[in-house]
Amino acid sequence: MRPLSLGTRLSLLFAACSAAVSLLAGSLFNQASEAHFAELDYQQLQGELTVLRNLLDGVADAADLPNRLPAVREELAQHPELALRIAGGNGRNWFDSLPSRHEPTAYRSLEIPLDPRHADGARLTLHLNIAHHRHFLDGMQRLIWLGVGLSALATALLGAWGVRRSLRPLRQMGEVAAGISASSLTTRLEAERQPAELAELAQAFNAMLARLEDAFARLSAFSGDIAHELRTPLSNLLTQTQVILARPRALEAYRETLHSNLEELQRLAQMVADMLLLAKADHGLLLPSREPLELGAELDALLDYFAPLAEEAGVRLERRGEARLAADRSMLRRALSNLLDNALRFTPAGGTIRLEVASTAGGLRLEVGNSGPAIPAGQLPRLFDRFYRADPARREGGAEHAGLGLALTRSIVRTHGGEIRCESREGWTRFILEFPA
Incomplete structure (x- = not known):
């Protein structure tokens, strides 16, 4: 009933x-x-x-x-x-x-x-x-x-x-909610014109619409980004294959084409693996196996790995501090590798990449900073979005970078119960990782 x-x-x-x-x-x-x-x-x-x-x-x-x-x-x-x-x-x-x-x-x-x-x-x-x-x-x-x-x-x-007149704002809310679609997410209720009892509900409704609008915009951008990222390697594969099959060629030409196609396929496979990892993290399925790690030794190992690349780019690597953290070694290395790779790409010759780790009252703080041009403040909140790149023309970073590194890093940090943010001022860009005790 x-x-x-x-x-x-x-x-x-x-x-x-x-x-x-x-x-x-x-x-x-x-x-x-x-x-x-x-x-x-x-x-x-x-x-x-x-x-x-x-x-x-x-x-x-x-x-x-x-x-x-x-x-x-x-x-x-x-x-x-x-x-x-x-x-x-x-x-x-x-x-x-x-x-x-x-x-x-x-x-x-x-x-x-x-x-x-x-x-x-x-x-x-x-x-x-x-x-x-x-x-x-x-x-x-x-x-x-x-x-x-x-x-x-x-x-x-x-x-x-009287009740019908008093409930008119609720009916108006229902009419607004019924008329909302993907093309009308900008609609908002006039909270200041609502009765005091409904003003808070109207504000919460508007906040929900704002979140939906932002999520839909991000989803639309994500769809466009992933289509762009997949189109380039697929187009390369299709073009190279069509060219090599257009007429008989020497065995060496076929071998070079297959090697080139293999690189594109490996890039596609890595992109798909990263997206699957992100999907697991979004659904809480990314479960790290924690073990006590000496961060000083872990950071030294990473710096040894990136030292040849840094020397070639004319960038100096530094590390400061010691601390212990219970974390998944492979996940943590992957997150820090993404940050170091990102820092190497945007640090000019003669610049410095600095890793600092220290224990705090609330847990542990790890910074990965690099000298160089500052990132505009308007772009900082979107740095961790998937496929996001500051340059709409996608010229920075080269084709080998799909724009998933920072998103993966944030997912790994959050899986360990921590948070990550970016600060960029006074000629330094710092990615700050904070983990609970």
Whole structure:
């Protein structure tokens, strides 16, 4: 069964509250009216009983009563709503003007001794017909129930109208959400025009749209980048193969073409392997095998490997600091190799590449810095995007670099629970890796 809508729930709640308040107010008014009428009735009964007691003063038994009855009947005739009963001390009835057929609930009665000095003697009981009071109270109760019903109905209708108007911003949000597509991710809600209760929701909705827009833009760029990266080697393979097959050639020509194709295929295989590694990292499937590593020795080994390339490029390599880290050796070497390779490509001749490692209060800090031109601040946040290159023409780095190195490095660092960021100022570009203790 489909749950009730918020508007229906609130309308029913308003109606129930209105009915409860109206019923409580009506009940209190009804009780107050009954108490007021009862007080007035007893005041009337007490006054009439005093008059009748005076008229019957000196009556000691039933034999003395006939002489006083005319005056009593005259007094009762002036008040047709009253009825009198006189009974002896033994309960025997001396006089009773109350009709034989009457409803006890239609009368209010008050009984007092005929002689105040003899409480066990004859007694006077005066009955007051309260049928008109009861009729009034019954009518008022009907009005109360009618008012309860009408107030509940009116409150439900007004509540439904008010709730519908109040929920209009939510419906607008729904309309905006329904109209969002890949081509309209720039749509935003006007959070400042929303009610205070919905402003935070509107801001969260806009933030979600901003994240979706950014993710979609990155995905679109990624699709274009990967198509570009795959098109070049595939085009090379296709062209070389078509040329070599266009006419018979010497065996050596076929061998050279196959070697060239092998290089392109190896590049494609490496690119696919890197993308698979990134996909595993994105889904939490990249699980490092941790072992205690002496970072000084690991960094020295990497610098020994890159020393010939650095010497050829005229770049000086430096290392500072010692620390221990529990990490996957192969993954860490791959990440640092990507950073060193990146630094060698962008460090001018005569420049310096410096590796610094140090223990901090929160864990470990590792820096890979190189001297050279600074990276524009607007490009720093995107350096770790896949296939991202600062030059749209893709001229830097050569064809052997697909633009996945920094993305792989970030995935490896995050897999170890760390973070990486880039700073570029004052002629130095530093990639800072921070690992928890």
